[in-house]
Amino acid sequence: MSLERPDEREEETAVEERSADEIGELLGDNVIGREEHINAPAYVIRPDAVQETLSTLKSEAGYDHLSCVTAQEYEDRYESIYHLKKYDDPTQEVSVVVPTDRENPVSESAEPVFRTADWHEREAYDLVGIEYDDHPDLRRILLPDTWQGHPLSRDYDQNRPQVVTLREHANPLQEDYKAGGQDSDTMLLNIGPHHPATHGVLHVETVLDGEQVANIDPDIGYLHRCEEQMCQNGTYRHQIMPYPDRWDYTANMPNEWAYARAAEALADIDVPEYAQVLRTMGSELSRMTGHFLALSTFALDVYGDFSAIFMYGMRDREKAQNILEDLTGQRMMYNYFRLGGVVWDLPEPREEFFEKTRDFLEDLPQALEEYHDLISANEILQMRTVDTGVLPPEVAKEYGATGPVARGSGVDYDLRRDDPYGYYDELDWDVVTEDGCDNYSRLLVRMREVEESAKIVGQCIDLLEEWPEDDRTIQSNVPRTLKPDDDTEVYRAVENAKGELGVYIRADGTDKPARFKIRSPCFSNLQTLPEMSTGEYVPDMIASLGSLDVVLGEVDR
Amino acid sequence: MTPLQVQTFPEAIAAMLPWSGLWVDVLSALVGTFLVANFLLLNTAVAGPWAKRKITAAFTDRISVNRMGPAGILTIPADAVRLLSKEQIIPEGVDRPAWDMGPILIPFSALLGFAVIPMGSGIQVADPEVGIAFAFAASSIASLGLIMMGYASNNKYSLMGGLRAVASNIAYEIPLVVTGVSVILFTGSLRTSTIVAEQAQPLVTLWGVSIPQWFAFVNPFAFALFTVANLAEVGRNPFDIPEAPTELVAGYQTEYSSAYFVLIYLGEFIHIFLGGAIAATLFLGGPAGPGPAALGIVWFTAKIWAFYLFTQWARSAIPRLRVDQFIEIGWKGMLVLSFANLVLTAVIVGVLA
Known part of the structure; x- marks a missing residue:
C-alpha cells in the first residue's frame, strides 16, 4: 500500500x-x-x-x-x-x-x-x-507547568488568578542534563523563545554534543490564546469566523474554510457554486502568500539576514496580498467567509480586478524562474539542504504530518483532491510531491505548489468572468440564529497552506458550540522536528525548522 | 641593508616641520597615524550606517534610509548619537577585563595592519622590511579579541560563536598567507612598497595600452583563491559562520551593546577594508591607476571600496555554508589549492629566473 x-x-x-x-x-x-x-x-x-x-x-x-x-x-x-x-x-x-x-x-x-x-x-x-x-511524558504542553486547573474542564474557575513568581517556574538550566550519561560533554542550549530563526515564540530545548544536536524538545504554548474556548463563547453565525484568521496568520483564508466546512456540515447549509469559486480563488491566493513567506524566511534561515530572496518573496507576496485586499478589504485578517458563502462579491469594476489578477499570474513564472536561479539551483544551498532533515514517509505518517511536509516525503496526500470540497474537483491542477524526504524537497514542494495555485486561480478567474450575471449568489439563505441539533458532532478538515486543518464541533442545541476543537497541521508537523534533527548539526536543525514552516499562531492556538 | 625606497608619511610630515630631533619624529608619527586612522574611520562611518544599508537595499529592491539629508547621508551622525547614547548593558557573570578588552582589540588590530599599507599619494605610515607579514599578523590579532569576547560573555551562543571564529580563522588564515607568499616569490621582498613598485612594470602592451604587471593579471588563480580566503577571514557570506545570526543569534557579540557594539562593528568594517587593502597591495598594484601618481589615494580608496561592495554582494546572494562544510572546504580544499598554487608559482618563477 x-x-x-x-x-x-x-x-x-x-x-x-x-x-x-x-x-x-x-x-x-x-x-x-x-x-x-x-x-x-x-x-x-x-x-x-x-x-x-x-x-x-x-x-x-x-x-x-x-x-x-x-x-x-x-x-x-x-x-x-x-x-x-x-x-x-x-x-x-x-x-x-x-x-x-x-x-x-x-x-x-x-x-x-x-x-x-x-x-x-x-x-x-x-x-x-x-x-x-502508559503515556511516555504526560506533562502540560500549552500552559506553563505551574498552571492550576484545566481551562476547558467544567469546574475550572476562570477568575482565579494564576500568579506565579519567577522563582517558582522551572529553570531549564537547573540540571544541565547529560544526553549520554554522566561523562558526556553535552550542553543544554535554549533556542528561543526569542531567537531569529524560530519564526515566532517557539522555545526549542536543545542538547548539544559539540555542534551536533543530541536531543531536542520543542516547547510550545507561548502564543496560546485558547482559541478553542474563544470559539466556544461565540455564536455560529458571525462570531466565530474572525478567529480562524488568527490561527495560521501567514495564509489566513483557507483557515476560514475549515470552520465554514465543519459548521456547514453540522447545520446542513448549502453553498452556492458561485461562492465556492470565490472561496477557492481566495484560498489559493492566500496559500500563495503563505508559501512566499515560507520560501523567503527559509532563505533567511539558510542564507543569512541580508539575503535578497527575502525581499523578493515579500515583493510577490505583496502582489497577492493587494489582490486579496481588493477582494476582502483586509490585508491579513480577511474575515471573508460566511456560513453559506462569502461576504462580498468581486469588487467593481470587475474587469479591473480580473486584469490585476491576470497581470500577477502572468508575471509569476518569471518570478519563480528567479527563485529557482537564486535558491533551488544554487549549489551551496543544495549542499546545505539535500539529505538533511530527513523524514521518511512512514515516520511522517506516524506523526500525522500533512501538507507540504508530508508531500515532501513522498506521501501523496492532499485533501483538496482526496476529500474534495469547494470547486477543486472541477478544476485542472495537480498534487505536488517530491521523494527526497529532506529540507530541499519540502522547499521544492512549496515552490511548485505556488505554480499549481496559480493554475487554480487562473481557472477561477476565467469562470468568474463568464459567470452569468443573474446567477451570482454569494450567500445561501442561512437563518439569523443557527441552533444545530443537540448532541450532533462533526469533524471536518480542509487543506490549508500548512496541511490538514481540522475542526471538530459538538453542538448542544444552543447557538454556541459546546466543544470546539482545532486540529492544527503545524502542531503535528512540528512534532517531527526531533526525528529530523537528532544527530544533525545546529544549522541543519534551523533549516529543518524553517522547512517545516510552522506558524506559532496555529501551533499554540 | 637596503635603503628605504620611499619616504613614509611621518617622514614627509617631519620634513615639512622647521625643527628636528626625536620629539619631532614622535610628533609627526603621531600626527601621521592620527590622520590615517581618521581617514579609515571616516570610510567606516560612511560604510557602516549608510553605504551598507544603501548597497543591501539596492540588491534587495528596497529604498532604505532617505529621510535625513541628501540620500539619507545624515543618518550617519544620527546613528552615531543613537548608538552611543544607548545603555551599556553589562551582564552578570561576564569575565570583566577580557570582556572589555575584546571589543577594543578588534578595531585596534585592523588599524594596526594599515600601518604598512601604501595608500598612494605618499601616504604610508611605515615601511618595514617585513611589511606584508606584519599586515597579516596584525589582522589576525582580531581572532584573539573574538575568543576573548566569546569566552568572557558567559553566554553559550557567544561561546559557540567564539569557537567557530577561531576554527575559521585557523582554517582560512593558512591558505590566505600561503597564497600571499606566492606573490612574494615574484617580488622577492616582503616590503609592501617593493611589492607595489614591482607591479608597476608593464606586463604586455595591447593596442598601445600598456597593461601593468599586477599580480591579479599574472596569476588570476591566486587572486581568486586569495579573495575567497579573504571573505572567510572577514567573516562574510558564504562564510559568516561565526556570527550566523539565524543560528547563533549574533555569535560572540550577542552580549554587547552601546559603545562596545559600535567598536565591534567598527572593527569589522575596518577589517573588511584591511582585507581589501592587502588584496590591493598584493594583487592590484596598490594605489596604482591611470592619471598622475598624486591620485593614488583615490584609486586606493576605490579598490578597498570595491572589495567592500563585493562582500555585501556576496552577503545578499550566497547562502551560508554549514560549519562542518566550511571547515572541510578550508582544510581539504583551500589549503591544498593554495599549496598547489605556491609550488606551481615557485616552479614557474624558478624556471623563468
Missing part, C-alpha cells in the same frame, strides 16, 4: 472500504456502544482497550492516520475521541470514543500505536484534564 510512487495512484482509488458493521465486528468485545457522528461512525470502547482497538484499526482496517484527538468533559464523564483516517483515502473516517468516569479520568494512551498521539494527549491532559495511562 505504499504511496511513494505516483504511478501507484491507480491502486489508491481502490482502497478497501469496510462498512461500519464490519469494523464493529473487527473490534469485537472492546466496543461498548455505537454513535453516529456526521462525518463518520463512532465506536465507544473500553478505556483500557485503546491501544488494542487502534492497532487493530491501523493494521487490519488500514486507518493509518490519526488526524486528531479531541477531549471533552460532559456532566457525567470525560471523553477522548480519536479521529482516524486513511492516508490513501481520507474520506474513509472512523471515530473512536473513549469515555472515562469523572472521578478517575484515566484511559489508555494511544502513543505506542500512533506517535502523534503524544502531543495530542498532552494537550488533552493540559486543557481538559484527562490522564493517559
Whole structure:
C-alpha cells in the first residue's frame, strides 16, 4: 500500500472500504456502544482497550492516520475521541470514543500505536484534564507547568488568578542534563523563545554534543490564546469566523474554510457554486502568500539576514496580498467567509480586478524562474539542504504530518483532491510531491505548489468572468440564529497552506458550540522536528525548522 | 641593508616641520597615524550606517534610509548619537577585563595592519622590511579579541560563536598567507612598497595600452583563491559562520551593546577594508591607476571600496555554508589549492629566473 510512487495512484482509488458493521465486528468485545457522528461512525470502547482497538484499526482496517484527538468533559464523564483516517483515502473516517468516569479520568494512551498521539494527549491532559495511562511524558504542553486547573474542564474557575513568581517556574538550566550519561560533554542550549530563526515564540530545548544536536524538545504554548474556548463563547453565525484568521496568520483564508466546512456540515447549509469559486480563488491566493513567506524566511534561515530572496518573496507576496485586499478589504485578517458563502462579491469594476489578477499570474513564472536561479539551483544551498532533515514517509505518517511536509516525503496526500470540497474537483491542477524526504524537497514542494495555485486561480478567474450575471449568489439563505441539533458532532478538515486543518464541533442545541476543537497541521508537523534533527548539526536543525514552516499562531492556538 | 625606497608619511610630515630631533619624529608619527586612522574611520562611518544599508537595499529592491539629508547621508551622525547614547548593558557573570578588552582589540588590530599599507599619494605610515607579514599578523590579532569576547560573555551562543571564529580563522588564515607568499616569490621582498613598485612594470602592451604587471593579471588563480580566503577571514557570506545570526543569534557579540557594539562593528568594517587593502597591495598594484601618481589615494580608496561592495554582494546572494562544510572546504580544499598554487608559482618563477 505504499504511496511513494505516483504511478501507484491507480491502486489508491481502490482502497478497501469496510462498512461500519464490519469494523464493529473487527473490534469485537472492546466496543461498548455505537454513535453516529456526521462525518463518520463512532465506536465507544473500553478505556483500557485503546491501544488494542487502534492497532487493530491501523493494521487490519488500514486507518493509518490519526488526524486528531479531541477531549471533552460532559456532566457525567470525560471523553477522548480519536479521529482516524486513511492516508490513501481520507474520506474513509472512523471515530473512536473513549469515555472515562469523572472521578478517575484515566484511559489508555494511544502513543505506542500512533506517535502523534503524544502531543495530542498532552494537550488533552493540559486543557481538559484527562490522564493517559502508559503515556511516555504526560506533562502540560500549552500552559506553563505551574498552571492550576484545566481551562476547558467544567469546574475550572476562570477568575482565579494564576500568579506565579519567577522563582517558582522551572529553570531549564537547573540540571544541565547529560544526553549520554554522566561523562558526556553535552550542553543544554535554549533556542528561543526569542531567537531569529524560530519564526515566532517557539522555545526549542536543545542538547548539544559539540555542534551536533543530541536531543531536542520543542516547547510550545507561548502564543496560546485558547482559541478553542474563544470559539466556544461565540455564536455560529458571525462570531466565530474572525478567529480562524488568527490561527495560521501567514495564509489566513483557507483557515476560514475549515470552520465554514465543519459548521456547514453540522447545520446542513448549502453553498452556492458561485461562492465556492470565490472561496477557492481566495484560498489559493492566500496559500500563495503563505508559501512566499515560507520560501523567503527559509532563505533567511539558510542564507543569512541580508539575503535578497527575502525581499523578493515579500515583493510577490505583496502582489497577492493587494489582490486579496481588493477582494476582502483586509490585508491579513480577511474575515471573508460566511456560513453559506462569502461576504462580498468581486469588487467593481470587475474587469479591473480580473486584469490585476491576470497581470500577477502572468508575471509569476518569471518570478519563480528567479527563485529557482537564486535558491533551488544554487549549489551551496543544495549542499546545505539535500539529505538533511530527513523524514521518511512512514515516520511522517506516524506523526500525522500533512501538507507540504508530508508531500515532501513522498506521501501523496492532499485533501483538496482526496476529500474534495469547494470547486477543486472541477478544476485542472495537480498534487505536488517530491521523494527526497529532506529540507530541499519540502522547499521544492512549496515552490511548485505556488505554480499549481496559480493554475487554480487562473481557472477561477476565467469562470468568474463568464459567470452569468443573474446567477451570482454569494450567500445561501442561512437563518439569523443557527441552533444545530443537540448532541450532533462533526469533524471536518480542509487543506490549508500548512496541511490538514481540522475542526471538530459538538453542538448542544444552543447557538454556541459546546466543544470546539482545532486540529492544527503545524502542531503535528512540528512534532517531527526531533526525528529530523537528532544527530544533525545546529544549522541543519534551523533549516529543518524553517522547512517545516510552522506558524506559532496555529501551533499554540 | 637596503635603503628605504620611499619616504613614509611621518617622514614627509617631519620634513615639512622647521625643527628636528626625536620629539619631532614622535610628533609627526603621531600626527601621521592620527590622520590615517581618521581617514579609515571616516570610510567606516560612511560604510557602516549608510553605504551598507544603501548597497543591501539596492540588491534587495528596497529604498532604505532617505529621510535625513541628501540620500539619507545624515543618518550617519544620527546613528552615531543613537548608538552611543544607548545603555551599556553589562551582564552578570561576564569575565570583566577580557570582556572589555575584546571589543577594543578588534578595531585596534585592523588599524594596526594599515600601518604598512601604501595608500598612494605618499601616504604610508611605515615601511618595514617585513611589511606584508606584519599586515597579516596584525589582522589576525582580531581572532584573539573574538575568543576573548566569546569566552568572557558567559553566554553559550557567544561561546559557540567564539569557537567557530577561531576554527575559521585557523582554517582560512593558512591558505590566505600561503597564497600571499606566492606573490612574494615574484617580488622577492616582503616590503609592501617593493611589492607595489614591482607591479608597476608593464606586463604586455595591447593596442598601445600598456597593461601593468599586477599580480591579479599574472596569476588570476591566486587572486581568486586569495579573495575567497579573504571573505572567510572577514567573516562574510558564504562564510559568516561565526556570527550566523539565524543560528547563533549574533555569535560572540550577542552580549554587547552601546559603545562596545559600535567598536565591534567598527572593527569589522575596518577589517573588511584591511582585507581589501592587502588584496590591493598584493594583487592590484596598490594605489596604482591611470592619471598622475598624486591620485593614488583615490584609486586606493576605490579598490578597498570595491572589495567592500563585493562582500555585501556576496552577503545578499550566497547562502551560508554549514560549519562542518566550511571547515572541510578550508582544510581539504583551500589549503591544498593554495599549496598547489605556491609550488606551481615557485616552479614557474624558478624556471623563468
